Amino acid sequence: MPKHNLERRRYRITTPWGAWQAVFTERGLYEFKLPSARTPDGLPELRGQEGPLGVRVRKALRARLDGRRDRLPWEAFDLAGRPYFHRRIWRAMQRIPFGEVRTYGDLARAAGSPLAVRAAGQACGSNPIVLFLPCHRVVASKGPGGFGAGLAWKRKLLALEGYDLRIKRG
């Protein structure tokens, strides 16, 4: 839910994987969501809108779905109004290299609250910028951890980076 009242402009970006959803405010990319049945119909396709950032986002998405590395700078995101602790976690998350994973514990430590591992999981779960804030690179110390959109997506996104996430069953 929005924590501030800037106007939000929503678009879809159609790919072979489905229609992604990108939401912008004047401060930057506010949300970025995986294709899902919940993606509203009738959103305009992102083309020349949103200036250089819009172009940048489309290009980066295309690259990543192609298995190439590309990243958006931290300044591209509008995370104002999100909890401080979450932003620290996301910041640490953004630093995980392409094709590698870290644990929730690693992130908690990086955020300065080494015991807040569960809160780190919470922060991952409320990641508003899927893919570019790479919560799919965060796994549990034993298992694969969770993923809001379903573990199948987590595995796919990691597979694009050449990382094989084995799903263990208990």
Next chain:
DNA sequence: ACTGAACTTAAAA
């Protein structure tokens, strides 16, 4: 204002 759950973890019982 409380309580419990959430994409957890490590250590004790």
Next chain:
DNA sequence: TTTTAAGTTCAGT
């Protein structure tokens, strides 16, 4: 192997 306690946020009551 099961239980517990740890930090942070949010939804529900």
